[in-house]
Amino acid sequence: MKAVPPNAGAPSDPLPEQPDHQHQLVPSDISLRVKSLESLLVEKGLVDPAALDALVDTYENKVGPRNGARIVARAWADPAYKQRLLSDATSAIAELGFLPVQGEHMLALENTPKVHNVVVCTLCSCYPWPILGLPPVWYKSSAYRSRAVIDPRGVLREFGLDLPEDVELRVWDSTAELRYLVLPERPAGTEHLDEEMLANLVTRNSMIGVERVAPPRVPEVA
Numbered sequence: 001m002k003a004v005p006p007n008a009g010a011p012s013d014p015l016p017e018q019p020d021h022q023h024q025l026v027p028s029d030i031s032l033r034v035k036s037l038e039s040l041l042v043e044k045g046l047v048d049p050a051a052l053d054a055l056v057d058t059y060e061n062k063v064g065p066r067n068g069a070r071i072v073a074r075a076w077a078d079p080a081y082k083q084r085l086l087s088d089a090t091s092a093i094a095e096l097g098f099l100p101v102q103g104e105h106m107l108a109l110e111n112t113p114k115v116h117n118v119v120v121c122t123l124c125s126c127y128p129w130p131i132l133g134l135p136p137v138w139y140k141s142s143a144y145r146s147r148a149v150i151d152p153r154g155v156l157r158e159f160g161l162d163l164p165e166d167v168e169l170r171v172w173d174s175t176a177e178l179r180y181l182v183l184p185e186r187p188a189g190t191e192h193l194d195e196e197m198l199a200n201l202v203t204r205n206s207m208i209g210v211e212r213v214a215p216p217r218v219p220e221v222a
């Protein structure tokens, strides 16, 4: 395993690709195969390139972490919904109209002052697409996939989260069948906020478990 220097890159991108990773310089085998297949299907008139573009656009721009943020905000605002989410996340998520696209089941993991959950896919990049959109590059990197298990507290520190020793840290390994949504802690000072305002506070990284949701910014007094 290649060591990644601590705090390399911006806080939101703490595990950048290393320049000497030769396999990053050319498209991966799977990318080349997908590209060839796509060219062939388009050439034979079996698929419409515009339809493929629309599909990619959907996942890049329409389905994104805002879906997950709506689920988190609902759970914060509605204790009965939160209970349903924690006992049967697949159904509770479907209540809001988000359906699993690959037949996967969902499990919601509640962060508390004493327990912090973080999600990884050690094997590849399993990720709850319908509610979080496309996985970030660092989530798919070999550095994150290995180090999230070997040194999770170190990884969290690189994301700017220094977890106290008395907080239990649980690392969850996603699979094709079971994927996870971290339910972050609702920050203090948000009692007056409605669901939409709460959702605006929720970040993608907080739903993977690599950061906490920050309290709302207090407007500066002129």
Ligand code: FE
Residues within 6 Å of the ligand: 121, 123, 124, 125, 126, 127, 174, 175, 176
């Ligand atoms: Fe995977």
